[in-house]
Amino acid sequence: MRVSTWQVCRSLAMVGLLETVRRKDLYVVLILTMLMVLGASAFRIFGVSGLEIFVKDVAFLTIGVLSTVLTVLIAARQLPDEVQRRTIYPLLARPIARGQLLFGKWLTAFVMAGVSFVFLAGTAYALLLLLGIPLKPIFGQYLLLKLLGIGWLCALVVALSVYLTPAANITLSLILAFGSGLFGRLLLMAHWERGVSALGINWLYGVLPHYDLFDMSQKVVYDWSPVPWWVLGAMGLYALASGGLYLLLGWLRLRKQVLG
Amino acid sequence: MLAIEVHDLVVEYRQPLRPPLRAVDRLSFCVREGEIVGFLGVNGAGKSSTIKALMGFQPPTAGEARLFGQPATSALARQLVGFLPETALYSPYLTPYETMRLYGELQGLRGRTLHAQIEALLEAVGIAPKMHTLNRQLSKGMLQRLGIAQALLGDTRLLILDEVSSGLDPVGRRELRDLLKAQHARGATIFFSSHELGEVANLCDRVLIIHRGRLIAEHTLSEISSRFESLEDYFICTVQHGVDALLEEVAA
């Protein structure tokens, strides 16, 4: 009897969570976040008051950068670590398909990165509250959208890990994540300045990764009102569709791949 | 029923700018249910590549491999199989208990059944006192014992073991031998590779010798003992003769 995909994913994800807690990398990140937020707020001691927006800006910049880097690092090593340690053999010796393993590793990465992000965001939120800087309800939407983005990014990176070495994967993934906003701008400029057709722009835009669209931090910093819920629904569908496509591409390669 | 069937198996590794390296060359053999078969060969003979193809880690370039009638690459084929890799470093941040639980859940076990099996197996391989110690604090020998334990999880009817005695002290080897005999008594089939010919002689019904990816000899222990002083003599002579025979084939 083959083991269900849910069972495979759940088992792998639970182990991933245990590792996250025991590796203690998360604690280092938490300390860094606290230092940066407290550091930003410390200028009030030197007579520079009213820097609430600046402190929020620093806090969300820190969360954004650290959570993205963490997500990429966590997801990029899921499969390669198993191959390097040769623990891929006892895993695949079980009656599970390679597709189940890939999906399970994605879920593991998502749980590890998602928990790390929630920790970071929660710490920053608590610190800001302590400093007398409350956040508006849009913060809840920010969390949800960011988690969708993390899930999507995990799918991209896990899929790339089947094709690339870990170092190449991490480099490319970080470029795609941090540069996604810039790619979009360049396409728009190409359309306005060079006359590239709108259809061409839309096709290219659809193909490019859009990690920047999962980030609503600037709206939180400047206390904008919450966005309509259809926006989150649309981004959820996008994450599901393109993330699913990335995992499918990863599976197509993994099923025939020589492991170890 | 045949536990293992291999027909004209070819395994090649692609090399950049060079012709592919053929690790297994038209290999054919069978293992019946209930047998203990030793799979021998010098370093680089193709043992591990054969075992990887049997376990589905390496899709064959040509030919086929089956486990209990199922294609080796299918997940169903591995339901009844326990596998011990040559070297395995289990997750350093898990304990033996957690490692076994992971593999047991992936085997389809859960709850009290799984818990009972884990405790019994860790006891049987002699690392029960360390079952809640992190893997990174265990010695190589203990990790090898953990590997044996995880290979025995579930309703295992076929054990495939690669370099089974590696890292074990003499006491551990004796315990392993007893464990494997107990499994065999239960009706399990055992297919293993090892350089410890003494272990092979103590356990096996039959040996297969592979050289340069080809099967060059296949004899029962009784046939071997009637013609050779020891298994070691048989092995060296066969490999040498096998080399001579290959050279003649190439010349022809």
Place this chain on the structure above:
Amino acid sequence: MRLVGLLLIPLGLIAGIAIRGASSVLRERAETLDAITLYDRQAMVSVMGELRSSFAGYLWAKTDEYTHGGVLLRPMTEREKRERTARAASSADELAHHEDETSVIPERERDPRGFWGEIERQVKPFFDVRHHFHRPVREVLPLYRFMTWVDPTFVPGYLVGAQMLLFENKANLSQAITFLKEGARNNPRSIALFTELGRYALIYQGNPVQAERYFRRAIANGSRWMPQNPFERDGLLNAYRWLAILKHREGRTEEARRWAQHGLSRFSCDPVLRQFAR
């Protein structure tokens, strides 16, 4: 990880000592405004000075973003200016100047991305840039205080910060002047700061005598060199202009003409000085 953490402690100590050591040298930089020589001479000043001025520069760039509640603006391209295809930003209040600027995220009518553009306009700060209002000045004021605290030689911070104080409330005049004077103390050879102090003295305090002193000081500071920094350059030009205007208002046309001619020897094309030089 533990090793990295342990290494951070001595590195932090070294950095702290270095900052203390560099501080006196940085003050010297403030005196001379001749940063390049110092940067060439002392590597530590080069690193520390650049770090502080880079951070102040970063905060300077942030002020525009803060003022617009996170909405990013960019200069229009030549084509956009020529064809008037981009929606031009214009201020409904008089807080900021937006000549030839538009929003980074395009408006729906101009956006070829369709649905993707809608999503971006929802998740990022965006508004119609025509006749837009700005965030309360008090939200951005601390940034000017911060950037001049980080880098006391950041002259634009004092200039614009003082302006913002007045925008926020005319009653902040004394605070604005105090801020400018602090800048002048930290940058005794600045031209723009003394020109601005003179302007405040003339227009807001109605003190032409004090104003003249400041304009003369500004011109004296700029007597030996032509500043490349646009703020300082404009400050020098404005010092001549204001002095010419001041003298003309006092009825001393000859003195006004002399100052205008002196100014024209530095800024030969200025139409205002030409008026007074006739």
